[in-house]
Amino acid sequence: MIEFKNVSYSYACGRPVLHDISLRIEDGEQVGLIGANGAGKSTLLKAAVGLISAQGVITVNGMSVSADNLPEIRKTIGYVLQNSDNQMFMPTVLEDMTFGPMNYGMSRSEAEALADETLAGLGLSHLKNRHNHRMSGGEKRMAAIATALAMRPGTLIMDEPSSSLDPRNRRGLINTLNSLGQTKIIATHDLDMVLETCDRVILLSDGAIAADGKAGDVLRDRELLEKNGLELPFCLAGVPERTRG
Amino acid sequence: MNAARKAYAEIKEIDELVLGDSPVHRLSPLSKLAVTFIYILTVVSFNRYDITGLFVMVLVPVIGYQASGIPVSKCFSKLWPVMPMVCAVGLFNPLFDREIMLYVGPLAVSGGVISMLTLMMKGVFCVMASFLLVATTPIDEICRALRQIRIHRMFISLLLLTYRYITVLLNEAAVMTDAYHLRAPRQKGIQFSAWGSFLGQLLLRSMDRTQELYESMVMRGFEGEFHYARTRAASAYSVPFALICSAAVVLMRFYNISAALGSLFV
Amino acid sequence: MHMADALLAPSVAAVMYAASAAAAGVSIARLKREERTRVDTPVNKLPAMAVMAALVFAGQMINYTIPGTGSSGHLCGGMMLSGILGPFAGFLSMIVVLTIQCLFFADGGLMALGANVWNMAFYGCFVGYFLIYRPIMRSGLFSSRGENAANRMKIVLASILGCVITLQLGAFSVVLETSASGVTELPFGMFCALMLPIHLAIGLIEGLITSAVLLFVYESRPELLCEVSMGGQVSNRRSLGATVVALAVIAALVGGGLSLAASSNPDGLEWALFGNAEGGYGENMGLDEEKFGIESGAADTAASIQEKTAFLPDYAFSGDEENPAGTTVSGLVGSLLVALIAAAVCALGGFFRKKAAAKS
Numbered sequence: 001m002i003e004f005k006n007v008s009y010s011y012a013c014g015r016p017v018l019h020d021i022s023l024r025i026e027d028g029e030q031v032g033l034i035g036a037n038g039a040g041k042s043t044l045l046k047a048a049v050g051l052i053s054a055q056g057v058i059t060v061n062g063m064s065v066s067a068d069n070l071p072e073i074r075k076t077i078g079y080v081l082q083n084s085d086n087q088m089f090m091p092t093v094l095e096d097m098t099f100g101p102m103n104y105g106m107s108r109s110e111a112e113a114l115a116d117e118t119l120a121g122l123g124l125s126h127l128k129n130r131h132n133h134r135m136s137g138g139e140k141r142m143a144a145i146a147t148a149l150a151m152r153p154g155t156l157i158m159d160e161p162s163s164s165l166d167p168r169n170r171r172g173l174i175n176t177l178n179s180l181g182q183t184k185i186i187a188t189h190d191l192d193m194v195l196e197t198c199d200r201v202i203l204l205s206d207g208a209i210a211a212d213g214k215a216g217d218v219l220r221d222r223e224l225l226e227k228n229g230l231e232l233p234f235c236l237a238g239v240p241e242r243t244r245g
Numbered sequence: 246m247n248a249a250r251k252a253y254a255e256i257k258e259i260d261e262l263v264l265g266d267s268p269v270h271r272l273s274p275l276s277k278l279a280v281t282f283i284y285i286l287t288v289v290s291f292n293r294y295d296i297t298g299l300f301v302m303v304l305v306p307v308i309g310y311q312a313s314g315i316p317v318s319k320c321f322s323k324l325w326p327v328m329p330m331v332c333a334v335g336l337f338n339p340l341f342d343r344e345i346m347l348y349v350g351p352l353a354v355s356g357g358v359i360s361m362l363t364l365m366m367k368g369v370f371c372v373m374a375s376f377l378l379v380a381t382t383p384i385d386e387i388c389r390a391l392r393q394i395r396i397h398r399m400f401i402s403l404l405l406l407t408y409r410y411i412t413v414l415l416n417e418a419a420v421m422t423d424a425y426h427l428r429a430p431r432q433k434g435i436q437f438s439a440w441g442s443f444l445g446q447l448l449l450r451s452m453d454r455t456q457e458l459y460e461s462m463v464m465r466g467f468e469g470e471f472h473y474a475r476t477r478a479a480s481a482y483s484v485p486f487a488l489i490c491s492a493a494v495v496l497m498r499f500y501n502i503s504a505a506l507g508s509l510f511v
Numbered sequence: 512m513h514m515a516d517a518l519l520a521p522s523v524a525a526v527m528y529a530a531s532a533a534a535a536g537v538s539i540a541r542l543k544r545e546e547r548t549r550v551d552t553p554v555n556k557l558p559a560m561a562v563m564a565a566l567v568f569a570g571q572m573i574n575y576t577i578p579g580t581g582s583s584g585h586l587c588g589g590m591m592l593s594g595i596l597g598p599f600a601g602f603l604s605m606i607v608v609l610t611i612q613c614l615f616f617a618d619g620g621l622m623a624l625g626a627n628v629w630n631m632a633f634y635g636c637f638v639g640y641f642l643i644y645r646p647i648m649r650s651g652l653f654s655s656r657g658e659n660a661a662n663r664m665k666i667v668l669a670s671i672l673g674c675v676i677t678l679q680l681g682a683f684s685v686v687l688e689t690s691a692s693g694v695t696e697l698p699f700g701m702f703c704a705l706m707l708p709i710h711l712a713i714g715l716i717e718g719l720i721t722s723a724v725l726l727f728v729y730e731s732r733p734e735l736l737c738e739v740s741m742g743g744q745v746s747n748r749r750s751l752g753a754t755v756v757a758l759a760v761i762a763a764l765v766g767g768g769l770s771l772a773a774s775s776n777p778d779g780l781e782w783a784l785f786g787n788a789e790g791g792y793g794e795n796m797g798l799d800e801e802k803f804g805i806e807s808g809a810a811d812t813a814a815s816i817q818e819k820t821a822f823l824p825d826y827a828f829s830g831d832e833e834n835p836a837g838t839t840v841s842g843l844v845g846s847l848l849v850a851l852i853a854a855a856v857c858a859l860g861g862f863f864r865k866k867a868a869a870k871s
Contacts, residue, residue, distance in 0.1 A: 051460050071466060079464050085413050086457040089406060089558075091384055103466030131260050133412035151465065249572040252616070259615055285622045286521050293694065297842035300849055307853045311860030323617035327515035334518060334695045341696035349843075357696060364694055367517035375516075375621045379614045387614070397539050399557070400603060406561035407568075407607045414562070414569035422573065434574030434583045440720055444570050444586070445727030448595075451562045452735060458558040507845030 001027055002048055002155065002185075007056035009043055017043045018054060019207040025185065027154070032194035032215060033187040035204035036229030041187040042082075044204070045157050048185075049077055061154070075104055078148030078182070080158040084140040088132045093119075093143045096132070097150040104151070111150075118150050122176060138169030145176065155183040162190045191233035195219055203228060247426075249419035256412060262315055262380040269313035270381045273479030274390035276487035281378045283491045287498045288370045293360040294346065297503040300366065305494060306373040313381050320376040324369065331368040335361040384408050413454075417447060512587075512681055512710070513612065513627055516620030520692035527688065528625030534633055535606060538599040556600055563596055564604035568611065575720050584716030589635015590644065590673045591721045595728070597737050598640035605632035630684045634677040640737075643673040648738035662739055666725050671718030678714035682706040 002025045009018040018040045025031055033041050047054040050070045058065040060073045081087040090096040097115035102108060119125045127135065127143050135143060141161065148156060161177075162170050170193070177184065177197045188194060194201060194215060201218040203211035205228040211218050218224065222232050231237065263270070269277075284305055291299045310317045342357030379387075388401045421443065425435060435443050480486075496502075516524075542556065567588035575584045588608065593601030606628050612618040619627045647669040653661035686702045689695055695702070725736060733739050 046460075049464060051464070074464050074466065077464075079461075081457060081461055083454075083457060086454055087461050089409055089458055089461065091405065091409050095385065099467075100465035103468065132409065133416075134257065134260065247572070248574065249569060252568075252572050256615055281621065285516050285620070289516055289519065289524075289622065290521050297846045300846045303853055304849060304856070307856050311856050314860075314864060317857065320617075326612075326616060326618035327513060327620065330513075331515045331517050334689060334697065337695060337697040337701075341698070360694075360696070364517055368515050371516035371620050371622070372617050375614070376617060378621075397536075399539050399542065400535065400606070402557060403561055403564070403603060403607050404610060406557065407564040407604075408611060410562050410565035411568050411611065414565045415572065418569040418572055432576060434576035436576050437578045440575055441723030441727035444566075444573060444720075444724045445731070447569070448563075448566055448724060448728060449731060451566045452559070452732070455559040455562045458562065462558065501842060501845070503845030503849055504842040505845060506848045507841035507843065510848075511841045511844050 001025065001059075001061055002183075003057075003059045004044070004048075005057040005059075007044075007047060007054050007058060009040075009047060009052060009054040017207050018047070021056070021207075021209060023202060023209065023212060025183065027183055028181070029183055029200055030198045031183075031185045032198035032201045033185055033204065034189070034191065034194060034201060034230065035210075039204040039229075040207040041204055042159055043207075045079075045159060045185065045187055048157065049074055049079055071104075075151060076153050077155045077157055078151055078153035080144055080148045080156065080161055082160040082163060084137070084144040085132075087144045087147065088140060091131055093127045093130050093132065093135075093146070096143070096147045100147070100151045114152070115146075115150055118146050122146050122149070137164050138166060138172070141165060141169070141173065142176070145173075149180070153182060155185070156180065158184070158186045158188075160188055160190075161186060162188060162193050191219055191230070192235050195233055195235065203230075205229070247419055247422045249415045249422055253412060253415040253419060256415070258319075259380060262319070263383045265314055265381070267313045267381070268480070268482070269309060269377070271480040272381075272486055273483035274382045274386040275393050276479075276483040277378050277382055278387070278390045278394075280487050280490045280494075281374050284374045284494050285371050287494050288367050288374075290498065291363065291367070293363050294356060295501070296359050296363050296366070297507075298497075298501040299363055299370075301497050301502040302370055302494070303366075305490070305497075306370065306377055309377045310373075313377065315377070315380050317373070319380070320373050323372055323376050327372065328365070328368055331364060335364040338364070410454075414447070414451065417450070421447065512631060512678075512685060513609075513619035514623040514630070514685060514688070516622040518689045518692060518694055519620075519623050519626060520694070521622075523688050523692045524622045524625060527623075527629050531606070531625045531628040531633065534629075534637070535603065538602045541599045542603070556596070560596060560600050560604045561607075563592055563601075564607045567592060567604070567608050575716070577716060584713070584720060586720050587631060587635065587674075587678070587717055589632055589677060590639045590670055590718075591724060593636040593640040594644060594670075594721075594725055594737055595735055598636045601640070602632055602636040605636060626684075626688050630681040630688075634680040634684075635673075638680060639673040639677040643676060644669045645738050647672070662729065662733075663726060666729055666736075666739075667722040670722035670725055671715065674718035674721055675711060675714035678710045678717065679707060682710035 004021050004023050007018055007021045008016070010016045021044065033044065035041050043052065043054075046052045047058060048060065048065065050065045050067075050073065060069075061076060063069040063073055065073060088096050090099055094112065094115055097118065098108065098111035101111040101114055106114070116125070116128070119128055122142065122145070124142055124146055127139060127146075130139075130143075132140065132143075141164075145156075145158075145161070162173055165173060170190075174193055174196050177186075184198070186194065186198060198215045201211070201213065201215045202209060203218060203224070210228050211221070211224055219233055220236060225231060284302070288299065288302050291302075307317065310320075338361040339355055339357035342360060343355045344357075345353045346356045346359055347354050382390075384405065388405055391401055391404075392398070422435075425439070425443065426432070429436070519527075567586065570586045570588065570591075573586070575586075576582075577584050589601065589605050592604050595601070596604060609619060609624065609627050609632060613621060613624050613627070647665050648662075650665070652668070653664045655661075656664070683703065683706070686699065686706050690697075690699050690702060697705075728735055729739065
């Protein structure tokens, strides 16, 4: 369970990013975090894992996000970055997957067994000894998710997971997300994916919550979306074909 | 293909080669490192005129290449970086050292020519040995060997991380170079007015990357220690191999095997 | 400027390895000390060092066209790294760059790595930073033009001067190391005359590239640069004096070395000038006091190191004093046999590989 109480944050130069955010995400919820560029989505996620120090109170599974609790908190949250190259920093996938568990005290053999199991569960065993620079964008993204899952987290936080994926890889991602039971918070512009994977949607606008409700309801509100710099999901809007003028 | 792409291709090629499975690949990284060092040390210590004694040293890398399944020709492209300087330095020898040392038929060969040839041979043999080491030992095993000889963790972590990021940045540099040339087709390199911004942009993006990378590491519990890989168990023959090979190399140094072989027939 | 293994004697290589290792040890100790006193830990620094090292590597692949000429310049990176990471972190990053170049690209030999680190990383990161970059950046130079303009001009001056001087030192060291190893007949003076002017030009170009990049960073993210004063820091003219002294010392060393080589009474450097063919390489290390008249603690140390390792060079001749080169007939015939054996090994290897391929 993750709870934000009156959370605000400004950059060092003074520009405000988050305004008095209060919300609560229960175990098992599948939450889509949407908003225009600069709305504060990534900042909110980083605050949840203590990568930035925001004002207000943030609690994760009953623990407040403070320096003492960070190791425990981070053990329970798998964070998937937008740029897989920054996430997969060891030479091979296996080493990346054992990195986290071994830092938390697991032995090498245990960590490798866990990695094998995780990869098998995702159908990615063929990537085990692959060098990170020898994978396609889609493979890297899936490997990054595997890396986050290797810690057996209760919550998955993902920043733009479907960006730069081709349709097939995107479909694979959606299927994978739907098969995983963890609590998920997915920050994304891919509203169609949100419809397929999330129950609840939180719409951020200029650092404040503009809407918080069922995915089906929020994403069908054309006026709300357009007012906040977004559009209806393609599957609901019926994308017009290019006409010659 | 621009230089960044070529470098990227070279790293990828070595990635492929280390995945082989041969007796040489299976040897422990420390034994290979030790033998390579002993070999290079010995080759370099040969007297500058001892050309026939030196020549027999070629057998060690040749056998190594054959045993590992790696074509010797692969290492010849690795000669380009250092051999020009070696040759440039050596080319002056015949000019200054003109004392005739031997006659090959009617041809008078001066000491300078011999020392030039030995210098070049040494250059080639050393590159062959180094490349064989790198082509049969993955980077994480090299790091393991370095750790075993007590190189500091900070350096090894840095080596591992840098190796990983070289491919990322080479890729970015390659793409940026291509993008530049699409708009400056007649230019061979980056022009003066763009020097600062070209590399500067890459630098700033890299600094942003370091921030994300740092976050990614601490998110997974990193506190300064890397744990090193062991992707395969070392062959039991590693230590005997190292001892026998080193002994053979030292033997070749002290006894002119070529002369011994030749004297059987002459 | 990367040296091959073939250009170094084991003793010289060992000394350079020791020197570079000592400098690396100091750097690591210093970084660990900063870890204990700083709020942002060097865990933060490690990613920055790795990415910057990778950047320097990638940056070296970029071709900078020199205006007016058809040729191109390249980046070495020592000054750039130390300007952004500081000298100690910059030094370690350069070592990693050189190590990877050595291992994966055969750019520099494995045994010569210690020498290459000294020639390229040590001078660039320590001499360049402490004696040139930092004093200039902290000085009151150009202050009449306002802080912003002054900083920009100081960056340019520090980069160019730093690159030129550190590359000269590096090139000079290459000459010293190669000559001390006895692999070349090239007289010391002539070797210097070949290496130093070329590297002066290279240093100038690299200085320009470095200053262009650092200026760009200064314009966009000045907080990334070391020693850049912002907001009216008090100028410190005295630290510039250190630079002047250092430059004078360096000039004297280099100039003195060159003039000794060129002088009509070259006792001091006879060992390097006349690569002694008859004595064999062992005696020709040249630091033998009796023969060549150099007396110094350093020579003693070097001689004792050489003695300890000289069991290899001294045992140069395989029993035949009249034919020191091993160039007897049997030697030549034997070499031919060795070549045949090598070819046979290759052929056998190919045969077995084909068989294995046919089976699978």
